Each structure stands twice: as C-alpha cells, then as structure tokens.
Amino acid sequence: MNEHQFDNANALVCNRNEDLDRQKGKNRKTVSTEKVLTVEELHVSFKTFGGEVQALRGVSFELYKGETLAIVGESGCGKSVTANTIMGLIPQPPGRIKNGKVLFKGKDLTKLSKAGLRKIQGVDISMIFQDPMTALNPTLQIGEQLTEGYRTHHKVSKANAREKAIEMLELVGIPNPEERLKQYPHQFSGGMRQRIVIAIALICEPELLIADEPTTALDVTIQAQILELFNEIQEKTGVSIILITHDLGVVAKIADRIAVMYAGKVIEIGEKREIFYTPQHPYTKGLLNSVPRLDLKEEELQPIEGTPPDLFAPPVGCPFTARCPFAMDVCDRVYPETTHLTKNHAVNCWLQDERAKLVFT
Amino acid sequence: MTQPALLSVIELKRYFDVGRGDQLKAVDGISFDIYKGETFGLVGESGCGKSTAGRTILGLYNKTDGEVLYDGQSVHDMTSKERRHFLKRMQMIFQDPYASLNPRSTVYEIITEPMQIHGLYKTKKEMRNRVNELLEDVGLSGDHANRYPHEFSGGQRQRIGIARSLALDPEFIIADEPISALDVSVQAQVVKLLQRLQREKGLTYLFIAHDLSMVKYISDRIGVMYLGHMVELTTSAQLYEKPLHPYTEALLSAIPIPDPDIEELRERILLQGELPSPINPPSGCVFRTRCPYAMQVCAELKPKWLEKESGHFVACHLHDEKVMARNDTIVVPELSQ
Ligand SMILES: Nc1ncnc2c1ncn2[C@@H]1O[C@H](COP(=O)(O)OP(=O)(O)OP(=O)(O)O)[C@@H](O)[C@H]1O
Numbered sequence: 001m002n003e004h005q006f007d008n009a010n011a012l013v014c015n016r017n018e019d020l021d022r023q024k025g026k027n028r029k030t031v032s033t034e035k036v037l038t039v040e041e042l043h044v045s046f047k048t049f050g051g052e053v054q055a056l057r058g059v060s061f062e063l064y065k066g067e068t069l070a071i072v073g074e075s076g077c078g079k080s081v082t083a084n085t086i087m088g089l090i091p092q093p094p095g096r097i098k099n100g101k102v103l104f105k106g107k108d109l110t111k112l113s114k115a116g117l118r119k120i121q122g123v124d125i126s127m128i129f130q131d132p133m134t135a136l137n138p139t140l141q142i143g144e145q146l147t148e149g150y151r152t153h154h155k156v157s158k159a160n161a162r163e164k165a166i167e168m169l170e171l172v173g174i175p176n177p178e179e180r181l182k183q184y185p186h187q188f189s190g191g192m193r194q195r196i197v198i199a200i201a202l203i204c205e206p207e208l209l210i211a212d213e214p215t216t217a218l219d220v221t222i223q224a225q226i227l228e229l230f231n232e233i234q235e236k237t238g239v240s241i242i243l244i245t246h247d248l249g250v251v252a253k254i255a256d257r258i259a260v261m262y263a264g265k266v267i268e269i270g271e272k273r274e275i276f277y278t279p280q281h282p283y284t285k286g287l288l289n290s291v292p293r294l295d296l297k298e299e300e301l302q303p304i305e306g307t308p309p310d311l312f313a314p315p316v317g318c319p320f321t322a323r324c325p326f327a328m329d330v331c332d333r334v335y336p337e338t339t340h341l342t343k344n345h346a347v348n349c350w351l352q353d354e355r356a357k358l359v360f361t
Numbered sequence: 362m363t364q365p366a367l368l369s370v371i372e373l374k375r376y377f378d379v380g381r382g383d384q385l386k387a388v389d390g391i392s393f394d395i396y397k398g399e400t401f402g403l404v405g406e407s408g409c410g411k412s413t414a415g416r417t418i419l420g421l422y423n424k425t426d427g428e429v430l431y432d433g434q435s436v437h438d439m440t441s442k443e444r445r446h447f448l449k450r451m452q453m454i455f456q457d458p459y460a461s462l463n464p465r466s467t468v469y470e471i472i473t474e475p476m477q478i479h480g481l482y483k484t485k486k487e488m489r490n491r492v493n494e495l496l497e498d499v500g501l502s503g504d505h506a507n508r509y510p511h512e513f514s515g516g517q518r519q520r521i522g523i524a525r526s527l528a529l530d531p532e533f534i535i536a537d538e539p540i541s542a543l544d545v546s547v548q549a550q551v552v553k554l555l556q557r558l559q560r561e562k563g564l565t566y567l568f569i570a571h572d573l574s575m576v577k578y579i580s581d582r583i584g585v586m587y588l589g590h591m592v593e594l595t596t597s598a599q600l601y602e603k604p605l606h607p608y609t610e611a612l613l614s615a616i617p618i619p620d621p622d623i624e625e626l627r628e629r630i631l632l633q634g635e636l637p638s639p640i641n642p643p644s645g646c647v648f649r650t651r652c653p654y655a656m657q658v659c660a661e662l663k664p665k666w667l668e669k670e671s672g673h674f675v676a677c678h679l680h681d682e683k684v685m686a687r688n689d690t691i692v693v694p695e696l697s698q
Pocket residue numbers: 046047048053054055073074075076077078079080081082091094095246311
C-alpha cells in the first residue's frame with residue numbers, strides 16, 4: 001500500500017509527454033549565482049492567550065539575483081511570517097524573533113533599528129499583498145501614492161517623479177497613465193489595483209520583491225495577466241522575487257526554485273523541475289497528488305488525510321509524521337537532518353537515511 | 362439522456378434593484394437541465410452570477426423571470442407546505458465553513474436544527490443516533506457532537522456543514538464553492554467525501570466553483586457563465602477537449618497547469634481588459650468587449666443558445682451558420698476597444 005503511493009507519485013512523473021521531454025530546458029533561464037538574500041535558522045514565535053505559537057522553527061534559504069523563489073505550503077505553515085520577518089513587519093510583541101538572521105547586502109535585517117529598516121523597506125525590498133486595497137490609501141490620488149516614496153528617497157522634483165510614475169504605470173500596463181494619475185483607488189478594478197500596487201512596489205527599483213499571494217483574490221483571466229507582468233518585469237529589471245502562493249499551477253508557471261514549508265520549517269527545497277518531477281518528501285508528493293489536472297483524464301485524487309500539527313506544541317520529530325504513510329518509529333522522535341540530493345535540491349526526511357531503505361524493501 | 366430532468370432551469374433571470382432605477386442583471390436568462398444522480402458544475406469568474414443562480418434555484422431569491430422546475434413543479438410557485446417538503450429534498454452547502462456555522466452552537470445543535478424544524482425524530486435517542494450516523498458519514502465521529510465549531514479545522518468544519526445538509530436526507534445538493542476556503546490537500550479530502558456520499562446515497566449535485574480544474578474533476582457536465590449569461594454547456598471531457606466559445610477557450614488557457622514542462626510551452630490567450638458592469642452590460646454578445654474574435658454583428662445581435670452537437674450548447678455567432686452566412690456579417694475581427 002505504501003509502496004503503491006510512491007509508485008503513483010512516480011507515475012505522475014512518467015506520464016509526461018515524451019515530446020515535451022525533448023524540448024525540456026528550452027525555456028529555462030539561467031539564474032545568476034550572486035546571492036541577494038540569505039535567511040538563516042529563523043525562529044519566530046507569537047505570544048497568544050492560548051500560549052506561544054512557534055510559527056517559524058528554523059527556516060533557512062538563499063535567494064539569487066534575478067530568480068523567482070516560490071514558497072508553498074498549507075495554511076498556517078509560516079509563509080507570511082517568513083515574508084514579514086524579512087520585511088521587518090513582525091509586530092513585537094506579540095511576535096519575537098528568537099533566533100536566526102536575515103542577511104541582505106551584508107546587513108542582518110533582524111538587528112536593524114526602525115530607522116534603518118525604513119531605509120530598506122519599499123526601496124531595496126518591496127512587498128505586495130493579496131488584497132491590493134490594504135496597500136492603497138483610498139483618500140489619495142494614485143499619482144501621489146506612486147510618487148510619495150520615490151520623492152523621499154530620490155530627492156527629485158515633482159515633475160521628475162511624475163514622469164517616473166507615468167513610466168511605471170506604462171510598465172504595469174495601465175492605459176492612459178497621465179489621466180489615471182489623478183484618480184482614486186476605487187475608480188480602478190481589482191486587477192488594475194494590483195497593477196498599481198506592483199507599480200508602487202517597483203518604483204524605487206528594489207532588488208527584492210516579496211509577493212504574498214498576489215493573485216489569490218483575482219480571477220484566473222486577470223491572474224494570467226498579472227503573472228505575465230511579473231515575468232516581463234523580472235526580465236526588464238532583474239528583480240529577485242519571493243512568491244508566496246498555494247497554487248501549484250502558478251508555481252509551475254513562474255518559479256525558478258521552490259521551497260516547500262510545513263509546520264514552520266522548510267522540508268524540501270529545489271529547482272522547480274526537481275520539486276515537480278522528482279519530489280522526495282512525502283508531503284511534497286502528497287501535495288502534488290492532491291490537485292486535479294485540467295489536462296489529464298480522470299486520475300484519482302489522493303488527498304493527504306489529517307491536518308497539520310498544532311504549533312503551540314509542535315512535535316519534536318518530523319512534523320508530518322502523523323499524516324505520513326511511510327512514518328517510522330524514528331520520525332516521531334528525532335527531526336531528520338537535511339539531505340542534499342543535488343546542488344539545489346535538499347530534503348528533510350528520514351526516508352533518505354540508508355537504514356530506511358531496509359524498512360521499505 | 363432519455364430520463365426526464367430532475368431540475369429544469371428555463372430562461373431564468375434574477376435582477377437586483379441598485380437604486381436610481383438601475384438594475385443589476387446578475388442572472389440574465391440561463392437554461393439548463395440536471396438529471397438524477399449527476400454532478401452539474403457551474404463555473405465562471407467572480408460576479409458572473411453563479412451564487413445568485415444557485416440561490417434563485419433554491420428559492421432563496423425570487424426570480425425576475427423564467428422558470429425553475431424541480432421534479433416538474435415550479436420552485437417559485439409553491440404553497441408553504443410544498444416548500445417545506447421541497448426544502449427537505451434540496452439543500453445547500455456554503456463556501457465559508459467559518460461563517461455558515463453558528464459559533465455558539467454545539468455540533469449536535471447545528472446538525473439537529475433542521476431536524477427539529479421539520480419535527481423529524483420523536484425521541485432524543487433517535488436524534489442522537491442519527492447525529493452519530495451523519496458524523497460518521499462525513500468522516501467525523503460521535504465524540505465530536507458536543508464540541509463547538511472553533512475547535513475544528515476548516516476541512517472539519519466543512520464536514521460539519523455537509524453533515525447538516527444531509528440531516529434531512531435530501532436528494533439534491535447545491536454546493537456553492539464548498540472547497541474554495543480550504544487548503545489544497547484538504548480540498549481533495551472534501552471532494553472525495555462528496556463523491557462517496559453521492560455514490561452511497563444517489564445524490565444529485567449542482568457544484569458551483571471558479572476552480573475549473575476541480576469542477577472538471579468532479580462534474581459530469583459543466584455550464585460556463587459570463588456576466589449573467591450561460592455561454593457554453595457540455596460534458597466535462599468535451600469542454601476541455603473541444604471548447605467552442607471564445608470565453609471558455611480563454612478561461613481554460615488562463616488556468617496554469619501544475620506541470621512546468623507543459624506550462625512553459627502553453628500558448629496563452631490573454632484576454633484584454635476586465636469584466637464589464639452587469640448594470641450596463643454590452644449590447645449583443647456580453648463577451649464582445651473582451652473577445653479576440655468579436656465582429657460587427659456581435660455588438661448588434663444577441664447570440665442564440667445553439668445545440669451544436671448532441672448535448673453541446675454554445676452562445677456565439679461564430680458557431681451560428683445563419684449569422685455567419687448573412688452577407689452583412691463582417692467576419693474580419695474588429696479588434697475591440
Ligand atoms: N500576529 C500573530 N499573532 C499570533 N499568531 C500569529 C500571528 N501571525 C501569525 N501567527 C501564527 O503563525 C503561524 C504561521 O502563520 P502564517 O501567517 O505565516 O501562515 P501562512 O503560511 O502565511 O498561511 P496562509 O496560507 O493561511 O496565509 C500560524 O499558526 C499563525 O496563526
């Protein structure tokens with residue numbers, strides 16, 4: 001039964017069209033090896049009435065120049081807390097960064113003062129959220145909202161800032177930018193608002209853009225427009241992107257690498273194709289098997305039974321143990337070390353241990 | 362299909378008054394049949410009228426025009442006794458498992474409420490047994506009955522919502538985005554549960570969702586809505602393999618497929634612009650302002666609802682030979698806007 005599920009996961013891999021195999025790699029871009037960001041062993045907790053929520057329990061990853069890293073995982077696994085920690089947006093209290101570093105341009109962002117952070121926020125690192133309205137001021141013309149940050153950081157004239165704003169609106173595909181500058185957020189549709197938010201996020205030419213579920217609130221046809229926009233912008237500006245999403249289709253479309261999070265940890269990370277075609281963690285496999293495919297006929301969905309663990313008292317061992325069809329005694333007791341499978345592909349799972357092979361043969 | 366339809370929706374309209382004499386045409390003349398034991402999927406983007414259609418079919422909203430027949434009887438034309446009986450046969454499951462359960466009631470109270478309204482069980486013991494049975498049906502257990510909704514995860518709450526909708530042993534369930542608020546892995550759990558219940562109890566579903574991948578997985582037939590209109594209707598396999606309407610084509614191509622090799626090679630039809638207002642919908646074909654093939658005639662004439670192949674309906678002039686043969690039809694795409 002257990003082996004069967006592994007087979008199924010592999011079947012998904014083998015089912016791919018042979019023709020496509022040959023073309024594979026055609027569209028792959030080469031990503032630079034220059035690091036933009038290094039996140040090291042982040043531990044972040046929140047004090048609540050029910051106790052301490054251990055939202056991040058040792059999150060590490062690196063981000064290279066010009067790449068898109070997608071962070072995926074179930075609700076509550078710590079995706080937004082990771083993003084907010086990088087951005088310096090964790091409210092303290094109730095939050096507390098207990099351990100770890102966020103290294104950006106030689107500085108540890110977790111150690112910066114408020115003033116130090118403000119020099120970086122929106123300038124070197126920008127963030128966009130799921131709901132564009134949270135980022136826009138309903139009482140200000142969008143022209144002012146666009147130029148506000150730009151003028152304070154670049155000390156340019158109003159006319160120059162206006163020019164830049166028009167250029168940005170053009171970049172994100174808003175027609176008639178001159179007239180649009182004078183309008184208010186409610187005069188735009190949801191998709192247009194998200195474009196404006198992206199324009200605001202990019203106006204200072206940041207090196208890093210963090211997008212937390214940027215298309216979740218949008219319709220698919222509008223989502224397709226926005227994803228296309230991300231690709232174009234990255235090509236033009238070379239910005240590095242951290243994209244948080246639960247939509248594996250979106251990930252397949254625009255990510256270069258993928259980090260899979262579960263219960264406050266990154267349990268698998270790798271290049272996009274490594275994660276989709278040779279996933280190693282049972283959770284990653286489970287996630288891939290639980291989404292229906294528009295382009296395939298009637299394959300059985302295989303849900304992951306159960307729910308993620310409580311982060312008030314997270315398990316000491318692998319947090320997936322209770323839902324894992326392959327769980328062994330050791331899984332519950334000791335957290336698995338990181339196994340490096342290729343240059344970029346790493347996984348934390350006891351099945352990688354030589355001794356596990358004995359159990360499953 | 363030769364059997365008579367269990368549900369017939371005929372030219373159904375539902376408008377909302379939105380002040381200043383304006384009317385919002387949320388549902389503007391949709392027609393379809395649903396047969397016993399099948400799952401009919403209703404898809405379309407936000408605001409296209411799916412929920413309004415579902416609610417009007419159940420009689421939660423009055424109709425503006427048209428007809429909804431359930432088992433031959435008009436839903437909007439029932440005595441209160443008939444309506445009570447009808448509501449035992451048809452039930453609805455809602456999107457938000459958080460909002461649709463009363464936080465101050467126990468699971469037991471939530472599930473027994475409809476039974477008490479209908480005075481179904483005489484003794485406490487019978488009622489308790491029924492609740493245990495329902496909870497087990499949806500993959501929970503009798504032990505859960507005395508707990509409150511906030512003690513459950515999203516997926517479990519949706520299971521409670523499903524248990525409640527099954528309390529009266531309905532034949533027909535309208536599921537309005539029952540999984541949209543759930544995590545990917547939990548969505549599959551709930552969908553499999555709905556499929557098992559359908560097999561075991563012979564249920565018929567109207568499954569409303571905007572996620573076409575999941576709708577295709579669960580549905581036998583699918584209707585695609587755009588701005589209050591039904592633009593295409595066919596089997597789920599046919600819809601993916603041979604979409605006829607330009608909107609269906611664009612919708613399918615906009616959905617990213619979770620497979621990088623396939624995804625990177627796909628041609629995408631990027632629709633221009635966004636949804637027009639249902640208060641002032643475009644003349645002729647409602648899709649024409651975003652349609653890459655729009656012709657002059659599309660602005661002038663409302664496309665007919667045509668059965669192109671057996672069971673495959675579409676409303677688009679490109680598929681209407683009579684219109685395409687008219688010598689005043691300008692076939693050259695007039696690029697919209
Ligand atoms: N301000 C806060 N106070 C208390 N707990 C918090 C706070 N912010 C986040 N948490 C908790 O931290 C954990 C991780 O939350 P996070 O928002 O990062 O999840 P997520 O992966 O972004 O989920 P989603 O997909 O639902 O957005 C959750 O258990 C959440 O309840």
